[in-house]
Amino acid sequence: MSLFWRIFLLNAVVLVVAAAALLLGPVTVSTPVLFTEAVILTGGLAVMLVANAVLLRLNLAPLERLTRAMTTTDLLRPGPRPAPTGRGEISGLIRTFNAMLDRLEAERGDSTARALSAQEAERSRIARELHDEVGQTLTAVLLELKRVADHAPPTVRAELRQVQETTRGGLDEIRRIARRLRPGVLEELGLISALKALTTEIANHSGLSVRHRFDHDLPALGNEAELVVYRVAQEAITNVARHARATHLELTLAHDPAGVDLRIRDDGRGPGDAPEGAGIRGMRERALLIGAELTVTPPPSGGTEVRLRVPAPTRSS
Template identity: 75%
Template structure:
């Protein structure tokens, strides 16, 4: 039972008992009780109960709003804080909740930043090892296969060439994985070139055609914001290729009055009420780290649309 009903029923019980004693007890307005007096007392009781209910509802409504906020709050989707309304302990409770929520968001942002930083460092380490260790080993294998194929009999030369092609394909795949783990093109050539390379790497067998509309020049966003834009685009394209069953995708990067907007639309089957997985939650965490606004929803032409609005730092242009 809610606090409202407990207080209301307690007050109602007291008032009802008082009215019953007045009607049935030895001290009454008149003996026996007149119908007019009973009606007046009953009407007075009803008025008191209604007034009591209204006052309690008004007094406890801030607690109800706070309860709804606590039940729906999501640290990955910051929303407006409840206004400290009411008097005394109720207003203090709402202020304390807002303070606690601020600390939780700050702690989550700090821990997410550390986790994502460690993740990027691990990606760079793995990419470096793939390039330096496995890549060089496969390159040596290719050279040795070529030497053996040149000296092998004609009957074996065709099979050795097939092994060479398989090894070369494996080397290309390892290099592609290394580029996705550590986007060197982002560091060397910038965000626009990195996004172009990302769309150009969409597998041809996926049947997905990607179109790019990348506005230049862009304001100075900083290395961290550019990495977030790249990772969000990368995750969106990966989800489209794996799950959307789409045939067309539009990737747009444009300036806005407050910063830069990345928009990715596809014509696939859409979200269909599916729960957000680790990839989307990772996108939200990255967006929060740079104060960006990430929205996912249905595309106007069907499919899914991802929007990331990144604000420009003060003094940047």
């Protein structure tokens, strides 16, 4: 039965019962209306309104739940679907909404995977060009400066040495950027070594006091999951160094039968009421690619804690 006819019949039943009570009951209306008659009619009207309101509330409650779900749904934070309660169009509408969410999450996941794959490929290309082209060019410039400095007069040699140091610093910075764009240590030595190198580099360049703790015998997550864990840690640590005004940072990588748990905690000023930026949304998109859960919360001790919960890899038989 359609929603229109259910509401119509509910109201019709209430009105028919009221009319039958007037026609078949002992109550009559005088002219002028007596006080007892006015009390009875007023009470009957109140009963009709309450009954009508209760019946409509029960039948329209699923629509209210669906409206709340529509206003709170975030594709980056998947949650439970509204239950398809109710009858007729209401139940069908909820099922259609759930199917739409499934389709949107699948399409977003596919597009995000393609975008992040293209991003990683572009990062690798830029890193190779920085290392192979710019790095080699600056290395040649350093060698040429050394040759010229060795044959220059003493008054010019000190200035050439200074230019050498500036060029060497630029070369080191380019190599550092290339490592951040393409974490070769992740491919060669694994996730723990890559995270250690990342925290060491951040500590050397930002002045943060960094501690890290890694469980032994971490399960193999696979190349994609390890890259997601590394990129989330990289983004979180970079945010701490740039915006948190923190002095201490702690990185923990632990595991249990349910999965692997990455935590980055700092003692900075915390997220406050500021909306999430592109960095955190990017971390959420990466987490969804591997079915992980990302949370960003202020711990009781202050600062910010970024937690990435990666489910345990399934073993193929």
